Amino acid sequence: MPPLFELRDVCFNYDDIPALRGLSLAIAQGERVALVGANGSGKSTLLRLLDALCFASQGSVNFDGHPLTAEYLADDQFAFAFRRRVALVFQNPDVQLFNPTVFDEVAFAPLQLQWPKEQVLARVSATLELMGIAHLRDRPPYRLSGGEKKRVALASVLVIDPDVLLLDEPTATLDPRSQSHVIDLIQEWKGSSKTVITATHQLEIVEDIADRVLVLEAGTVAASGTPAEILANHDLLLRANLVHAHRHSHGGVVHSHPHIHSHSKHEH
Amino acid sequence: MKRGFLEATTMGFARALTRAMLSEQIARQRGLLQSLDPRVRLFGLFLLVLAVTLSRKMTVVAALFALALAIALLSRVRIATLATRVWLVVLAFTGVIAFPAIFVTPGHPVAVLGPLTITEQGLRTAALLILRVEAAVTFTTLLVLCTQWTHVLKALRALRLPKEAITMLAMTHRYVFLLVETASQMFESRRSRTVGLLKPAEQRHMAARTAGVLLSKSVSLSNEVYLAMQSRGFRGDVQVLSDFRLTMWDYCGLLLFLLAGAIAVWMGR
Known part of the structure; x- marks a missing residue:
């Protein structure tokens, strides 16, 4: 079976600053992939490229056998089919919550995809219930807490039940309870046909949310493997700025070792 | 510390935000x-x-x-x-x-x-x-x-005002609060790192720099919002529910x- 996403030698620059440099990867349908890397490693840019919000300046990006180019996306039929199948949750929920109320926010995507009104109403209500935010239905976004905003942002894409979910730092800035809610949600999709690609720099959650980890370093894939393989490779994690050498003393002996920060566990 | 004109204006907007919330309470009464x-x-x-x-x-x-x-x-x-x-x-x-x-x-x-x-x-x-x-x-x-502000927008839509104008109004209302909040946080952060009184010329420079940063932030935010809209199927013609x-x-x-x-x-x- 051909991969769902296939990227070959992809380059992308922000003005003169390179964000992706000759990146190649393939992601199969139903895979749960974690993109890990330090700040500025190209995770968010890669997600935008996969969501066809920006296009490669060099190289090729294919989705289900179709090239993701500005020309292809200009075709309404292809664009609607693509947007129906692929959805992105942005890192900053304020960017994604631009409607006057939570209800309007969740209804935005199905309305733009021109679903019938009755279907929109039914799906929005079901999604609000699923995400436990039905009580926020008429609330404007500026009156939501950080955790509530993130849930609404997730609901606003889950409402169309996309085949591919692109999540940009879904648990960043969330309290532990909201974090575990998001992780539980991603775990529920394990074994389904849903493809989930999550960008994160929180190593402690990758075992829960992914079957494969891609380590990004300076705009290219530095390593790929199972979460256990990647997390065991301390040299790689140190080089990619995902862990730091932690120095402390036992008795009079000072020693150092890689250190992973975690809210749920503290690994030595 | 004495507040400058720009800071006082920003705080005024922040008070307007509180009033807007109060308005919603009145709108929900019988x-x-x-x-x-x-x-x-x-x-x-x-x-x-x-x-x-x-x-x-x-x-x-x-x-x-x-x-x-x-x-x-x-x-x-x-x-x-x-x-x-x-x-x-x-x-x-x-x-x-x-x-x-x-x-x-x-x-x-x-x-x-x-x-x-x-x-x-x-x-x-x-x-x-x-x-x-x-x-x-x-x-x-x-x-x-x-x-409620959302109902005003829906009513305007029902009265055949162009969808684009209503979307602009809705987004302006939404993001003006966010930018005002950002501006007041910037002023607070500046105050927390300022000791003593600044000269008027320095205050003007500081205000100009703050305005510049805020402008670039708002440009960046508007680009991001547009991408977020595109990502969810927006093709230039906003579809809305009017019930x-x-x-x-x-x-x-x-x-x-x-x-x-x-x-x-x-x-x-």
Whole structure:
């Protein structure tokens, strides 16, 4: 079976600053992939490229056998089919919550995809219930807490039940309870046909949310493997700025070792 | 530390945010205006504003002002809220504009202040102008106070205002709060790192730099928002839900608004 996403030698620059440099990867349908890397490693840019919000300046990006180019996306039929199948949750929920109320926010995507009104109403209500935010239905976004905003942002894409979910730092800035809610949600999709690609720099959650980890370093894939393989490779994690050498003393002996920060566990 | 003009303005916007939240509480109460369909409210109050503007007689404008008061009371809007938020502000601004009319309007003199003569016609003109603006702004404020912002937008859509204009209004309302919050956080952060008083020139530089950073932030935010819209299927034509239904009560309200407006225009000719 051909991969769902296939990227070959992809380059992308922000003005003169390179964000992706000759990146190649393939992601199969139903895979749960974690993109890990330090700040500025190209995770968010890669997600935008996969969501066809920006296009490669060099190289090729294919989705289900179709090239993701500005020309292809200009075709309404292809664009609607693509947007129906692929959805992105942005890192900053304020960017994604631009409607006057939570209800309007969740209804935005199905309305733009021109679903019938009755279907929109039914799906929005079901999604609000699923995400436990039905009580926020008429609330404007500026009156939501950080955790509530993130849930609404997730609901606003889950409402169309996309085949591919692109999540940009879904648990960043969330309290532990909201974090575990998001992780539980991603775990529920394990074994389904849903493809989930999550960008994160929180190593402690990758075992829960992914079957494969891609380590990004300076705009290219530095390593790929199972979460256990990647997390065991301390040299790689140190080089990619995902862990730091932690120095402390036992008795009079000072020693150092890689250190992973975690809210749920503290690994030595 | 003493606050500069820009900082004070930003804090003023932040207070406006709090007021906007208070408005939503009023809009959720049970009252006369709140019981009507938002389209009827919007159309009816617009009609009364038009009637105020077209009326030339003081008695008619005063009657419309009294009607605004009655609607406010029946809609559970506190008179004190109107007085502080509307009447005093309008009096200050319109008073400045109306003040010269007291002296320059030719007519029967009622008092002489040195070289200036106050005329009866001048007093009438100034009073009519102030009362007219007070009444018109009171009707408009009642609409804003008694209607959730989302319903105002939906009502505008139902009244065939272009979708693009409504989307712009909605997003401006949404993001102005976010940017004001960002600006006040920037000022707070600056204050926390500033010891003593800055010279006026330094303050101006600081304010200019803050404005520049805020502008770049807003440009970046607008680009991001556009991408977020595109990601969810936006193709340049916003699709919205409009699910208002008119009841018999709404038709009665509409008829009363029409009657009041028509009588005021006819009597105020």
